[in-house]
Amino acid sequence: MRRRTERIRWRDGHGTLVVAGREQPLEIAASYRARTRGLLGRDGVAGALLLTPAASVHTLRMRFAIDVAYLTRDLTVLSVRTMRPWRLGLPRLRARHVLEAEAGAMAAWGLGAGLRVTVSAA
DSSP states (O other): OOOTTOOOOOOSEEEEEEETTEEEEEEEEOSHHHHHHTTTTOSOOSSEEEESSOSOOBOTTOSSOEEEEEEOTTOBEEEEEEEOSSOBOOOOTTOOEEEEEETTHHHHHTOOTTOBOEEEEO
16 A cells, blocks of 8 residues: 555656546656647547646647546545636646546546546556
8 A cells, every 4th residue: 555655756658547447548748848738739639638747727729628637646536627728727736636638528437526546557
């Protein structure tokens, strides 16, 4: 079991997101450059994108609406919201990671506040 003070060191790449026993493809953006780029310039995303570390996001210059889940250090969902393009999200004080997916995807996965997700990096 992982201690509370132990931190996970993420790297850019791909992995798997497990929500309520269902697996989804995942991209991991851990470097400054990858987090800054995020979903900009894309027409969609297969699965989800994990921004780490991150406590807020924006949808400036994005082409589509997204679902945003704010996660604690232990990957428990603090809140989920849908953001249309050209919006600024408010920072969440306890958030350490942000999960992004196409609008409607998180509801379809059953992702909501209080749920803990699992991430495995490839």
